[in-house]
Amino acid sequence: MSERGSFGTKIGVILATAGSAVGLGNIWRFPYLTGQDGGAAFLLVYLVSILILGIPGMVAEFIVGRHGASNAARAYYQLGGRWWSLIGYMGAVTSMIILGFYAVVAGWCLQYLVVSLLGGIHGDPAYVAAYFKNFSSDPVKPLLWTVAFIVLTHLVVIRGVRKGIEKFSNMLMPTLFILLLIIVVASCLLPGAGKGIAFLFKPDFSKIDSNVLLDALGQSFFSLSLGTACLCTYASYFSRQTNLSQSALQIAGIDTFIAVLAGLMIFPAAFSVGVRPDSGPSLIFITLPNVFQQAFSPALGYIISVLFYALLALAALTSTISMHEIGTAMFYEELHISRKKGAIMETLVCVTIGVLCSLSCGAADISLFGKTFLECCDYLTSNILLPLGSFFTCILIGWVVPKRIVRDEFTNWGTVRGRFYAVWLFIIRFVSPVCILAVFLHQLGIL
Ligand code: PHE
Numbered sequence: 001m002s003e004r005g006s007f008g009t010k011i012g013v014i015l016a017t018a019g020s021a022v023g024l025g026n027i028w029r030f031p032y033l034t035g036q037d038g039g040a041a042f043l044l045v046y047l048v049s050i051l052i053l054g055i056p057g058m059v060a061e062f063i064v065g066r067h068g069a070s071n072a073a074r075a076y077y078q079l080g081g082r083w084w085s086l087i088g089y090m091g092a093v094t095s096m097i098i099l100g101f102y103a104v105v106a107g108w109c110l111q112y113l114v115v116s117l118l119g120g121i122h123g124d125p126a127y128v129a130a131y132f133k134n135f136s137s138d139p140v141k142p143l144l145w146t147v148a149f150i151v152l153t154h155l156v157v158i159r160g161v162r163k164g165i166e167k168f169s170n171m172l173m174p175t176l177f178i179l180l181l182i183i184v185v186a187s188c189l190l191p192g193a194g195k196g197i198a199f200l201f202k203p204d205f206s207k208i209d210s211n212v213l214l215d216a217l218g219q220s221f222f223s224l225s226l227g228t229a230c231l232c233t234y235a236s237y238f239s240r241q242t243n244l245s246q247s248a249l250q251i252a253g254i255d256t257f258i259a260v261l262a263g264l265m266i267f268p269a270a271f272s273v274g275v276r277p278d279s280g281p282s283l284i285f286i287t288l289p290n291v292f293q294q295a296f297s298p299a300l301g302y303i304i305s306v307l308f309y310a311l312l313a314l315a316a317l318t319s320t321i322s323m324h325e326i327g328t329a330m331f332y333e334e335l336h337i338s339r340k341k342g343a344i345m346e347t348l349v350c351v352t353i354g355v356l357c358s359l360s361c362g363a364a365d366i367s368l369f370g371k372t373f374l375e376c377c378d379y380l381t382s383n384i385l386l387p388l389g390s391f392f393t394c395i396l397i398g399w400v401v402p403k404r405i406v407r408d409e410f411t412n413w414g415t416v417r418g419r420f421y422a423v424w425l426f427i428i429r430f431v432s433p434v435c436i437l438a439v440f441l442h443q444l445g446i447l
Helices: 010-021 024-036 040-068 072-080 082-117 125-136 141-157 161-188 193-201 210-223 230-235 244-272 280-295 298-334 339-359 373-400 403-410 421-443
Strands: none
Touching: 010 161, 010 230, 010 244, 010 298, 024 040, 024 082, 024 210, 024 244, 024 280, 024 298, 040 072, 040 193, 040 210, 040 230, 040 244, 040 373, 040 403, 040 421, 072 082, 072 230, 072 298, 072 373, 082 125, 082 141, 082 230, 082 280, 082 298, 082 339, 082 373, 125 141, 125 280, 141 161, 141 298, 141 339, 161 193, 161 244, 161 298, 193 244, 210 244, 210 373, 210 421, 230 298, 244 280, 244 403, 280 298, 298 339, 339 373, 373 421, 403 421
16 A cells, blocks of 8 residues: 555646546547537537536545545445445446547547648648548557557556656646637637537537437546546545545536537637538547648648647546556555556556557458447447446445445535535435436437
């Protein structure tokens, strides 16, 4: 236990956890799903899901982690017994799968960063699309970037909690925010940007169907890093003074704000040059390079595209650090090995998954149910494993753990006012489990 460490400052807690939450989920996944699932209608369901399922769920996971002060499997074990440790293990496996495919997309960002620095991708829309297809289906290049990204993450994680995770997040998060704001302003000032803003904020309710519901639910969990034991692991480094509900609110607030900003960065620019935003995962790699060269002067386009891909890589790094930490903490504490060795094991597993995901994008035919292996990993984790993880955490906290423990953690042993305690508990016991189940059953066609 001597290697555990903790976060040093209150702002460190918020920035590191927000650093985990803010990532490709906000800037890659949120815009492409919003573009695909009907714009403002999706945003609306997403916001509701953050508010009534996401934030209460975060508090529940924080409670498990801070109470356990250990890796996720042991933390769940301490509160619920042997069977519940499976939820911690499931979280670790989920985060390994996410890290695998996430690193592929993060690797694409690195390639696009380098290409942007060297002068960008110039040509008509067909050329830009072909460039992405050729690059992502190359057997070597994207694979090397994927491995490089996981190794980069590894190097931060082995520095430990305070010197590694906290220090990097404190530096990266504010930089990220400033870069994002610059691009939003540039995008919203383009002629015809209004259509993109309307797409994001004027809902067409007829667009809401069971797919939109499940996508929004999955995306809200993915974006908050909920249901992977990530929040539980970070909360194990919180102090007794950390106000759990306030932290959850602040982190969810930052995360949602950044997602909306990402929307404001992409949709106005896309609509301004008449590009449809429904191209899916390739949105930011095909649509945006087009947008950058059509919408801005060459010099401005150069600066903006370099900033954009740098921003994405930074955001991805603070998230991959948190995913890596879940498995690392579990390996070294459960197997009684050094933190370094634990990190190496985690890296090896994630590199294997990452390599398969990368190859599945064209270099090799690795597909299931008509989806590439990468898309399968994305769907399986976001739309199934994360909601399941959160569902069981709610059951554990709402129904299994003695109320005294839950209340003590929520109110920091009576030192902060637990004004929302009753409402929160009601949500955790009834609303969250019922909503998650209902969305699942609806998707399966049973409800
Ligand atoms: N929340 C991160 C994002 O939005 C992704 C993530 C998921 C991080 C699960 C940790 C655990 O990009």
